[in-house]
Amino acid sequence: MSKPTLALVGATGAVGTVMIDIMNGRKEWPWGEVRLIASPRSAGKKITVRGEELTVIALAPEVFDGVDVAMFDVPDEVSAQWAPIAAERGAVAVDNSGAFRMDADVPLVVPEVNSDKIADRPRGIIANPNCTTLSMMAAIGALHREFQLQELVVASYQAASGAGQDGIDRLQAEYAAVAGKDLGGKAGDVREALAAAGLSQEGSPFPAPLALNVIPWAGSLKEDGWASEELKVRNESRKILGIEDLKVSATCVRVPVVTTHSLAVHARFAEPVTVEQARAIFSAQPSVVLVDDPEKGQFPTPADVVGGDPTYVGRIRQALDFPNTLDFFVCGDNLRKGAALNTYEIAEQLAKR
């Protein structure tokens, strides 16, 4: 049998670039032909994949002919239009956008949690979860298997790159504008420093300054004051874990970090759970790394986690006043496990079937 053909749509974007890095780093390589696809503007660009220089081709229906798996790292509206076209032409579309995640006939997959759902894809589309949900799901899923999750209260510390390359560029420009200035003493100082550097608020992908600041807002406004990102955490967690009535409250906050999302997690289970049990479960899970010895300065931080594949967990504590409840802190690279890596892991499982 010939090796399957893999396509990457959005090969030149922020997540696509990380995807190529991941493809270049894999030890096992089940694929035959690789096609890099992007908008017509990026077509013709040369990118080296596993030693072979490939030319980026422009998105068109016929580029999916003969493709077995097509990974999409593009905006929602591009996926909404093109993933069904890829599926019609015979590919399985693995989509990292928000276009299909909550559709009942599209599985939402984190391989270490619910890989059994991969086979059930009536529309030929598999969705990759939102980066904030994904950054904690490997850890949460491992605990849920043993103790049955019932409630989640989470607060996020989300990186600028969750808003793509624009987010990264903006944060770095803001850092440059405020560095060396004696800021923080009075209201308006940060906004003034940004304005003085020519960085208008209107030109930002964020709704407030991000340097020397945190912004309690991610996504768009949904009903009753909830942000879309917060509802994604709730609804996607329910779907991935298969818990229809999981109780979730999430507050999503952007922080001045380039890459790696962190979450403070308060998780209540049906069964009693101890810190020692949680540690044993995390240690046994290949995609989770336990970093939990605060006296020695050992806890996960974004600066140490960025660029890594696993989910890092630390600060595990038994809640003092809530039964069967753990509090912990989790970090995951939002461009890798939070986006490109999980998408690739789904594609890899398809190649092995």
Place this chain on the structure above:
Amino acid sequence: MSKPTLALVGATGAVGTVMIDIMNGRKEWPWGEVRLIASPRSAGKKITVRGEELTVIALAPEVFDGVDVAMFDVPDEVSAQWAPIAAERGAVAVDNSGAFRMDADVPLVVPEVNSDKIADRPRGIIANPNCTTLSMMAAIGALHREFQLQELVVASYQAASGAGQDGIDRLQAEYAAVAGKDLGGKAGDVREALAAAGLSQEGSPFPAPLALNVIPWAGSLKEDGWASEELKVRNESRKILGIEDLKVSATCVRVPVVTTHSLAVHARFAEPVTVEQARAIFSAQPSVVLVDDPEKGQFPTPADVVGGDPTYVGRIRQALDFPNTLDFFVCGDNLRKGAALNTYEIAEQLAKR
């Protein structure tokens, strides 16, 4: 009757400096003599208070003779030694350290929540709460009066100045070291940039890099993996609100912000509560400012709140899956309401009695 005498111990520190700013800004001024007190090293320094140049005097037992109220903005061990001496000499000591907060015979006061406790001070000492607890307490207390708080799950976004002037200086040095560098792509980059700028980890008041990072640790290690700061939020909230069995889980995280602590709050009450009711209560509370219109970019952020006296609240949502529960985001200047302002407000109430 002659006007009371006010002393400020720790007049030259980070919080003491903000205290003098607050004293200079008050419209009402009930005090007669003002004494500025500091370590012998700072004695002799001149500081202008309300138009009068005062000379800082060295801490000694006799400096408290004739003092009515002595405010302490000094480290725990200095307060532990000197607040009782001030009380013995006839002053009421209002102490902003952690030395006495949990002592049963020392009231822990937030004037808009429990000013009735000010009169009950058998040891002549009144304690000011920890800055993280204080940053949310005006808002939480107002809701508790109406709906009876039962559970709190909070995650903090704490500013560098919570670690004093050393914390401010370190964060600004780290911002200067990383600005203009293309960081965030790989593990080690931030640490390398700091090392290249001569900023060793050992020389930091924080246990990890803070620029382009968040650190899930504040304070010292207590039993079962809890950080002292997290236990303070729990135990001080219980004492201030007078709820012995209040259920609390807190995760305290340092963020690269100079000043102003923020908290994501998940609060469950005994009584049903709506967003509209919460808004009405916050709007009616003089020390709380409601900033909550996310579609127009209106939510509290540290950059906009710093330098202000009130507690700013926004992102108020009814929890979708938890009864009688609100989620919201709160910001408070940790040097003002979180420290100096609350201490001064207690002193002011004493002057009026």
